[in-house]
Amino acid sequence: MFEYIWLVPLFPLIGFLVIFFNFRRLKGVTAGVLASIMVFIPFVISLFFFFGLMNGAEAKTVELFSWISFNKLSIPFSFLIDRLSGLMLLIVTGVGFLIHVYSIGYMKEDAGFNRFFSYMNLFVFFMLLLVLGSNYLILFIGWEGVGLCSYLLIGFWFKNQEFNNAAKKAFIMNRIGDLGFLLALFMLIHQFGTLNFAEIFSKSSAIPVGTFSITMITLLLFAGAVGKSAQIPLFTWLPDAMAGPTPVSALIHAATMVTAGVYMVARSNLLFVLAPVTLMTISVIGIATALMAGSIALFQNDIKKILAYSTVSQLGLMFVALGSGAFTGAMFHLTTHAFFKALLFLAAGSVIHALHGEQDIRKMGGLKDRIPVTFWLFIIGSLAISGIPPFAGFFSKDMILIGAFHSGYVLWVLSVAAALMTAFYMFRLLFIVFWGKAAVAADPKHPVHESPKSMTIPMSVLAVLSIIGGFIGVPALLGGSDRIQVFLAPLFSSSEAFLKHGAEVSESSEILLMTIPLLLILGVIFLAWSFYVKNRNIEQEEPERSFLGNLLYRKFYVDELYDTIVQKPVAGLSTFFHDTIEVKVIDRFVNQTGNLVVWIGKNIRYMQTGNVGAYLFFMVISIILILVLNLFK
């Protein structure tokens, strides 16, 4: 049945084309319904495939046509369906479908309704190419394609140049990572003569650990992931990307596209295990990002920005898992994160919708009773992301923490710290927004209202997934069978076994590793409660901040730093190149050469007097000169 895999990306592509070419003709919500169907059909197909895979169907490569092939290079346009891509397919089409449905309600009033859905379908198409590609170049098509859609959707309201700047920044920062990715592909071609996953991974087993080229390849691939998954130093585009409509933030900038980097590293796990230096780098960057973004999130007041920094931080944790060799843990957290972060964004969208566009949490408050459905959904999402059992985040975060623990105590402690920050900023957000009194007087013309069913139903499905999604990975310790580990074993088991150092963690210490963070998280939530509910400690005005507080509030001045060390120098260089080098050096030299010739001509023409006597004179002189010169030869 896997031969029909090409149907999966085909439907969203058709959806895009139909809506794109009829964007003036489609009326009402037609485009939204059509687009949702075009994601729902692949979801159904993916479900079939997924059950097939669960029942032991073999992975399969399906070649559609030969794309770039000449001489010795052969890059087919082909898809790979295996357990990893099967899992990703479900996430992309499943969460994608729910968000499409939600968007019908959310975007109903927008003049660009049809354009929105055409871009969304195009995004799903590219995302499916990304996860289905059976070689790095097809993956790269999807990789850049989702970047394009992200660009188009961040700048969706293109009359606002600030939004457009955010869109451009996202694209360019991604391109920086992509250059690394491309160079990695060149090295792969150089080393393996191919870009096909199957061939590379089978050949890589013969390569010794830690060679220079494999370290470079994996580092450069990781550079691509840094751009796409918003890690240090290329993370500043993601918070700005919140300029796009909220469903976009949920789908692209939380659930799917930004996790592409995690997927890519997991997909290439057999290469990465050969490069301990790279794994180390990934862990360090991952944890640094998790802590940095987490600490920034503590001080933000924009509901979407908080969630954006939270996403960056969670992605950092996934990279910690990857760097520690806990590939399953990373994919598990990727999955559960897709559920609860999509839920949180959609719920935030519902809040913004209810308050007619307000995003500043200081101007919210007391929404608990006014939008109760959203409130309960938000609670579920917050509990899930904070890692409270039995919600989904608990199990996946636990798997990451255990993985980190295997890499060393320090990494574990820092990862727990990141988890604590998560709990604090999430509950700060929750308490400020839903408890207390309304900060702004209700406007009788625009009453606060609960969102329509088309929005609450998809959110409820995500909420259910956020509750039960973790059960696919219940560890043996708690009487589970750790199904995700088993499911992904064909892909990861050899790498994970390869990296296992030291003894297994004993059962008793595993209990400790589980309970200590949990107790601390509960403590942090209590702390947030006493800050924001009991004492309702919210500054309405800009407060005097300490140095550290200011540093965090200003996001470590990273944007300002890039402006100073990159943007301004390049702009200056541009002016210098043009005004000085181009005009005053090169072109002047060219013109002077021309002038010189003209000058010589002007002077030399006086020899042409027309006087025969003068010509005879020159001739005689010349003959004598030639004779004399010959004498000395």
Added chain:
Amino acid sequence: MFMGFLISVPLVFSLLLFATKDYAAWNKKIALAASLVTFVISVGILLQYLANPSGYPAFHPDIFRSLGFEFSLGLDGLSMLLVMLTTFLFPIIIYSGFGKEKSHRSSFFGLILLMEMALIGVFTTTDILLFYIFWEIALIPIFFVAILWGGENARAITFKFFMYTLVGGLFMLAAIVYLYVQTPGPHTFAFSEFYKVVLDPHAQKWLFLAFFLAFAIKIPVFPFHTWQPDLYFTAPTQGTMLLAGIMLKMGVYGLLRFVLPLFPDALNDLGIYAILLSVTGIIYASVIAIRQNELKRLIAYSSLAHVGLIAAGVFSRTFYGLEGAMIQMISHGVNIVGLFFCYEIIVRRTKTGAISSLGGIATKAPVFAAFFMIIMLGSISLPLTNSFIGEFLLLLGLFEYNAWLAAIAGLTIILGAVYMLWMYQRTMYGEVKEATAGFTDLTRQEIIVLVPIVAIILWIGIYPHLFLQIAEPAVRSILVIHP
């Protein structure tokens, strides 16, 4: 047989147009018809070529032989691709004018067709003297087009361009004569005889420099490029399209046809400098493009950057680099014509090409915005567009030559996104401004011009097989002559 028609149809119609008076619409229709007929002929030749790639279509009329002169045309993969590019773009360029060329329309179109004849000649001749003659003939029409229909300061700028390329050409002529004397047996100008010449490394070096100068000016390679932005700016847009879309490929063609096969030893010594100049040009032009406020100049500098990458790929002398260069010559030709046409559409409506006074066009003209977007994405080499295939292979070739140079040259994919997205954002997005308030969406004629351009962008991007297949044997033979 077809080959004879290919070159004579544009010539005959060109002469016909020079002889006719300036009737309002007929002259353009005649020119368009002639260029379309030429295109159809070239498609016929392409089919003939694909059916039997080893037996190159050729044309050797006997009449010239009695004059002691060999007139021979022939086609291999390299020529085939460039001829297709030429015959494909000419109808588009002619049709894109819409009667803006107010005065002396017959002469205008006569010159354009003459140019088509010369370009086809350059790309198909198998005789190096003939190559030189066509090379210089091609200069004449563009000289008059730029000087007579050009904008501000056209005279001085065009004259500079003319002198610059002429001087380069003279160096090449001197080198050709030197090589001619070295050919074995009864001297001829046939390429095949030139390839047999054995040269000592010292002579190679000088000959290489002479040829390089001619081609580097034409392409142009940094720092021989200063004629280019000014000329592109001042020439009428159709002239700019001819220059950027097709003419500069003459230089790359020359490198592939002569420099690589003839001077391998010189390239071993000096090739690195040529690559360094090319790579410098990529970065230099990209950085300058970032701060250009004049749309046409921005496109001109972007073209300079893209062409630099083509030159670098050629000088890498790797299979990937050459294959990429051939694909990218086609892609660049199509994309740059598309970009200049979008510029033309904007200027026609707003009377300004200053980016700072534009904005909000996407609100007014969504169809145009979509076309412009695709062409813009094509020029920043997004996967599934044509220039991704080309630039991927070029960078891969350069990487095989030297990884660091590939990394530096690769900055073009970042910088390209910087200036192109900036340009698109400032012109198309944002609030509608005074100049763009009355912006109307595309007319049918404009759509007719844009559709084939976008079709090629996507065709090469999605299914480049045909193009790669045509280029492959040509690359192989270039690398085999002197491996």
